[in-house]
Amino acid sequence: MASTETGTDGAEAAAAAPLDKTPAPAAEAGVRGGDLSGLEAGLDALETVTVERSPLGRLLVQKVLPPVVAIVLVLVAWQVAYTLKLTPSYKLPSPRSVASALGDLWDQGILFSVIWTSVERGLLGFVVAVLIGTPLGLLVARVKVVRAAIGPILTGLQSLPSVAWVPAAVIWLGITSSAMYAVILLGAVPSIANGLVAGIDQVPPLYLRAGRTMGARGVRSAWFVLLPAALPGYTAGLKQGWAFSWRSLMAAELIASSPDLGLGLGQFLENARTNSDMSQVLLAILMILAVGIAIDLIVFSPLERWVLRSRGLTARSQ
Amino acid sequence: MADTLTSAAAPGTETAAYAARIDHVSKAFGRPGAQQLVLDDIALDVRPGEFVCLLGASGCGKSTLLNLVAGLDEPSAGTIATPGGRPALMFQEHALFPWLTAGRNIELALRLRGVPREERRTEAERLLELVRLGGAHRKRVHELSGGMRQRVALARALAQDSQLLLMDEPFAALDAITRDVLHDELTRIWSETSLSVLFVTHNVREAVRLAQRVVLLSSRPGRINREWAIDIPQPRRIEDAAVADLSVEITEELRGEIRRHGQH
Numbered sequence: 087m088a089s090t091e092t093g094t095d096g097a098e099a100a101a102a103a104p105l106d107k108t109p110a111p112a113a114e115a116g117v118r119g120g121d122l123s124g125l126e127a128g129l130d131a132l133e134t135v136t137v138e139r140s141p142l143g144r145l146l147v148q149k150v151l152p153p154v155v156a157i158v159l160v161l162v163a164w165q166v167a168y169t170l171k172l173t174p175s176y177k178l179p180s181p182r183s184v185a186s187a188l189g190d191l192w193d194q195g196i197l198f199s200v201i202w203t204s205v206e207r208g209l210l211g212f213v214v215a216v217l218i219g220t221p222l223g224l225l226v227a228r229v230k231v232v233r234a235a236i237g238p239i240l241t242g243l244q245s246l247p248s249v250a251w252v253p254a255a256v257i258w259l260g261i262t263s264s265a266m267y268a269v270i271l272l273g274a275v276p277s278i279a280n281g282l283v284a285g286i287d288q289v290p291p292l293y294l295r296a297g298r299t300m301g302a303r304g305v306r307s308a309w310f311v312l313l314p315a316a317l318p319g320y321t322a323g324l325k326q327g328w329a330f331s332w333r334s335l336m337a338a339e340l341i342a343s344s345p346d347l348g349l350g351l352g353q354f355l356e357n358a359r360t361n362s363d364m365s366q367v368l369l370a371i372l373m374i375l376a377v378g379i380a381i382d383l384i385v386f387s388p389l390e391r392w393v394l395r396s397r398g399l400t401a402r403s404q
Numbered sequence: 405m406a407d408t409l410t411s412a413a414a415p416g417t418e419t420a421a422y423a424a425r426i427d428h429v430s431k432a433f434g435r436p437g438a439q440q441l442v443l444d445d446i447a448l449d450v451r452p453g454e455f456v457c458l459l460g461a462s463g464c465g466k467s468t469l470l471n472l473v474a475g476l477d478e479p480s481a482g483t484i485a486t487p488g489g490r491p492a493l494m495f496q497e498h499a500l501f502p503w504l505t506a507g508r509n510i511e512l513a514l515r516l517r518g519v520p521r522e523e524r525r526t527e528a529e530r531l532l533e534l535v536r537l538g539g540a541h542r543k544r545v546h547e548l549s550g551g552m553r554q555r556v557a558l559a560r561a562l563a564q565d566s567q568l569l570l571m572d573e574p575f576a577a578l579d580a581i582t583r584d585v586l587h588d589e590l591t592r593i594w595s596e597t598s599l600s601v602l603f604v605t606h607n608v609r610e611a612v613r614l615a616q617r618v619v620l621l622s623s624r625p626g627r628i629n630r631e632w633a634i635d636i637p638q639p640r641r642i643e644d645a646a647v648a649d650l651s652v653e654i655t656e657e658l659r660g661e662i663r664r665h666g667q668h
Contacts, residue, residue, distance in 0.1 A: 122588050126536055126551075129582055133549030296499040299474055300564060301490060301516045310512060314503045397502040398546025 179365040184372070187365040196349065204335060204350035205377055207263070211270030212331040219275040219327065223282030223320075224308070237283070240276050248273030248330065249337035261344045266335060273334030274327040281323010285316030321393050325386040332378050351377070420487035423568045423600035424450040424473055429482035430625075431468055442468050444625040445482070450568065455594055455601045457615035459608060459654070461662050465626030466604045470572050473602065488567025488600075496573040498553040500545045506556045507532065507541030513563035531559040534593060551582035555589065562593070571603045575610070584642060587613050591638050608651045608658065613642045618654060622661050629661060 161181055167173075168180045191197040225232045226240060251272045255265040289312060297311035313320075339352020347353065351374050358366030394400045431443040442465040450456050458466045471477045473484055474493045500509045510528040519527060532538050535555040545553060554574055561569055575583040591614065594601055605611050611618045615634055622629040632654065636646045 122585065122592075123536055126585050126589070129585060130537075130549060130552055133551065133582075134547065292495060292497060292499050293501060295476060296493075296495065296501075298476060299490070299493040300513045300560075306516065310516070311501070314501065317503065393503075396544060398544060399502075 176364055179368065183365045184368050187369045200349050200351060200354050201373060201377060203348045204339065204352065207266055207350065208332050208335045211267050211335060212274060212328055215271050215274035215278055215327055215331060218271065219278030220282060222275065223279035226279060227283045227286035240279055243276040244280055248334035252338050252341045256342050261342045263347060265342055266338045269334045269338040270331045273330040277330050278323045278327035281326060282316060282320045285319020286312060288319055289315040317393050321390050325390060328381060328386060336374055422449040423452045423488055424602060425485045426473065427483045429472060429479045429484060431472060432480045441625040444627045446628060448619060448628065450600050450602050453598050453600055455614060455616045457611035457618045458602065458604045458621060459611045459618055460621035460626065461606060461623050461658060464621040464623040466621055467572055470570050470604050474570055486568055490566060491568040491570050492561035492564040492566040493570045494557055494561045494572065494574045496576050498557040500553060500557055502545045505541065506543045506545065506548065509556060510560050510563045513560045517564060531563055535559045535589065550578050551586060554578065554586060568600045571601060573605055587642065588639060590614065595638060608655045609642050609647065612647045612651045613640055620654065620657060623665060630657060
């Protein structure tokens with residue numbers, strides 16, 4: 087299309103020489119304008135990437151079927167091991183007896199209260215950890231002195247198993263809910279803060295420069311540019327922070343269990359151990375696992391996927 | 405279209421004889437004692453409505469100069485004045501924010517400029533129309549092609565309603581056909597508005613295709629070497645014989661300048 091016009095009259099064009107912005111004669115401008123928009127539309131159409139979402143059926147087959155098959159296989163192996171009596175049944179009860187332990191909890195009407203006691207603590211502790219970890223991460227990322235002072239400690243704390251804090255928390259705060267929350271915070275805050283620091287460190291300086299030329303400085307730069315740009319790292323930190331909250335809480339509930347604190351999953355597990363009831367022990371472990379997976383599936387995975395997909399950062403959207 | 409962009413000019417712009425005045429500016433980097441001079445005594449005025457291309461090989465400090473004019477860095481000596489307010493800057497990479505849609509990127513620029521919420525949407529649509537991307541408001545940045553991204557970036561720069569647009573090799577990463585189309589678009593938008601443009605490039609033909617004035621910078625340190633006023637009427641084509649002839653002349657000069665660096 088463009089070639090028809092190519093080099094029409096270069097020499098003639100050179101002859102005329104106004105210095106102002108006056109566009110070329112109307113007729114020519116009209117032809118070129120139409121030509122240009124058509125050319126542009128063609129280029130746009132050729133180069134645009136269309137993102138297709140998989141249909142629901144294929145999604146089910148790809149995403150749901152494999153884990154279901156894996157779980158069924160584990161159950162079958164478990165049942166086979168039980169039937170062959172590889173270990174005494176007080177060490178390895180049958181899947182059926184674990185299921186009936188679950189049924190007992192249901193019949194007593196305490197199944198959901200046991201789970202909710204722990205989940206409520208875990209979520210509340212996590213929310214507080216986010217409220218503390220976010221400003222802390224922002225400070226460490228943006229203030230050099232703060233980073234030099236506590237950056238390495240924060241990273242080090244991440245590798246310290248939070249169960250190590252339980253004895254200290256119990257001595258400081260007694261066997262109370264406060265001790266549980268203290269352990270959750272010590273476990274989760276470093277992850278969340280570090281996630282934000284990593285996210286901020288990976289923000290391309292170009293975005294900040296672009297923001298500055300548009301007049302975003304200081305707080306406005308942080309709010310409109312820095313934080314949204316750091317969101318992928320931050321959500322990864324949140325996800326890990328939740329995992330650490332949940333782990334820390336279970337450790338705390340196991341060690342610092344007391345009837346006053348209400349029956350959570352950790353206490354339920356500890357009680358089962360005291361009673362040498364392996365079915366309940368396995369049930370407790372499976373419930374702790376299930377809650378961890380469920381919260382991740384319901385909250386964090388969709389959040390992370392949304393953040394990455396909206397930026398075209400997932401492999402599938404390319 | 406044109407008058408909305410002109411009407412909001414800062415008071416005093418009419419009296420100023422220039423859109424940007426670079427007054428004997430030098431810039432050095434490095435520690436005191438071991439400083440490297442990057443720009444040496446640059447004096448250049450961009451007149452209101454003028455299109456100036458800064459041309460030079462690598463190491464001539466052309467991007468540094470643009471950063472100084474944009475206010476992203478301070479000159480070591482000399483002063484820079486932009487009476488029309490903070491200039492808009494377009495980069496080689498589109499620098500659009502990937503967490504926002506194309507339209508929201510433009511609306512953010514409007515918001516940072518202080519445009520009230522009710523007007524932002526309409527204004528963003530208008531600017532997208534201006535770069536012929538009407539209907540792309542809800543598109544994500546990664547869904548757009550390279551050329552479309554640079555057009556959104558241009559719309560975002562125009563959203564700042566600045567009298568001066570700085571462009572730092574904005575089309576260097578595009579393929580030849582797309583670049584050609586964007587040259588036409590930029591020329592069209594520039595001629596429809598009262599915008600002054602300071603455009604940095606190392607591509608001689610691009611400079612001759614676009615500019616009213618081409619300024620050649622020498623390298624290490626960057627000094628103004630020579631300048632050409634170009635009176636070939638717009639719209640030009642990059643294949644025009646007149647464009648080619650002048651490009652040959654300027655390229656010879658640029659080559660001579662580069663050769664000098666190999667001699668010592």
